[in-house]
Amino acid sequence: MASRRMTAQQVVSVLFESSSDHEHETDSASEAEEEVQDSGSEFSVRDESSDDEATLSADEGPVLEEDSDVPMVQEPAAERLPIGRPDAWVAPNMEQPQLPAFTGFPGCRDNTENFLPVNFFELFMDDIFLEEIVEQTNLYAEQFLRDNAARLRPHSRASRWIPTNLEELKKFLGLTFLMGLIRKPSLSSYWSTSPLMATAIFPAIMSRNRYELLLRMLHFVDNALALPRDHPDSDRLFKIRPVLDHLVDRFSEIYVPGKEISVDESLVLFKGRLVFRQYIPSKRARYGIKLYMLSESSTGYVYNFRVYTGRDSNIDPPGCPPTFGVSEKIVWELGRRLFNKGHHLYVDNFYTGVRLFKELFRVDTVACGTIRSNRKGYPKELVCKKLE
Numbered sequence: 001m002a003s004r005r006m007t008a009q010q011v012v013s014v015l016f017e018s019s020s021d022h023e024h025e026t027d028s029a030s031e032a033e034e035e036v037q038d039s040g041s042e043f044s045v046r047d048e049s050s051d052d053e054a055t056l057s058a059d060e061g062p063v064l065e066e067d068s069d070v071p072m073v074q075e076p077a078a079e080r081l082p083i084g085r086p087d088a089w090v091a092p093n094m095e096q097p098q099l100p101a102f103t104g105f106p107g108c109r110d111n112t113e114n115f116l117p118v119n120f121f122e123l124f125m126d127d128i129f130l131e132e133i134v135e136q137t138n139l140y141a142e143q144f145l146r147d148n149a150a151r152l153r154p155h156s157r158a159s160r161w162i163p164t165n166l167e168e169l170k171k172f173l174g175l176t177f178l179m180g181l182i183r184k185p186s187l188s189s190y191w192s193t194s195p196l197m198a199t200a201i202f203p204a205i206m207s208r209n210r211y212e213l214l215l216r217m218l219h220f221v222d223n224a225l226a227l228p229r230d231h232p233d234s235d236r237l238f239k240i241r242p243v244l245d246h247l248v249d250r251f252s253e254i255y256v257p258g259k260e261i262s263v264d265e266s267l268v269l270f271k272g273r274l275v276f277r278q279y280i281p282s283k284r285a286r287y288g289i290k291l292y293m294l295s296e297s298s299t300g301y302v303y304n305f306r307v308y309t310g311r312d313s314n315i316d317p318p319g320c321p322p323t324f325g326v327s328e329k330i331v332w333e334l335g336r337r338l339f340n341k342g343h344h345l346y347v348d349n350f351y352t353g354v355r356l357f358k359e360l361f362r363v364d365t366v367a368c369g370t371i372r373s374n375r376k377g378y379p380k381e382l383v384c385k386k387l388e
Helices: 008-016 117-124 127-147 166-179 201-205 208-217 238-254 326-338 354-362
Strands: 044-047 087-090 260-269 287-296 302-307 344-347 366-369
Touching: 117 238, 127 166, 127 208, 166 201, 166 208, 238 302, 260 326, 287 326, 302 326, 326 344, 326 354, 354 366
Parallel strands: 260 344, 344 366
Antiparallel strands: 044 087, 260 287, 287 302
């Protein structure tokens, strides 16, 4: 059978065609319905009911690593466009959108000249927050000893507990970080007296029994405040929620990102038992805890993040349009602190959508990303069908 000639447009479509991303297979069912192969078409949009214009065009800019073979599609929507009106699609060379000016002042807000590593740590984990950890650790130890007084043996390690303090907590954290640099087969090996295994700094700073006892009692929040697991507002990250919230606040307070930012997923390696552990074969770790992150494109600095716990449908960020889906709410939640500053946001096809990009442009944020051809608002004329 003679082969059929392909047009130039069909050849380009085949070259840029890519399969759906594996990392989104476990997300909510409402978003899974929109998973299709990417389209590589360039296009523009103009609202029929307004003189203001919006443009979607493939433009040069930072390219996401996982979708580097897919053409990016930029969609700065028109200012104050009416919601729910049909869009008229035109050729990209017919539109010249007015992009908002970048008004941010990127960089670190603190003077970090001559900073040592410990000084950078103190920027994010100051003494005020560490004192809260000390308080919660002592509180939990008190609760544990009270609730288990009848079962504790006279010579048990827990029965010899004495309250900790800020200085001791810093030593504990320092030894814990050092374990990441000095790898040994077990925790007790760090206090080994064997000439082959000994590391003098560990017993010099703290005894093994005291370290293990602190590790057993370490807490960040009062367990008495936890909601039942079957409660609709229960938090799977309740135990570490104060730490996560503190870090997110400090990340945004210490550093201001540049104009180009991106939203993507990251996987923290973890192979233990966890109900929301993810398997993403396209990631290097493959197994672990998935994070949604907003980062600065030029440096990779994480400005904001959110841990995926399997309950993303509960996201309800302030100012978010009520019609938004899960992926749109994630972008809104991560980026809302940077709205109205003229940032350029780059995303992959899990987030890209006409509705989201138009709303972002209302808050002076230009967005760009690869798009799935069955997204709402995407013109049927630009859908590239598979060749037989």
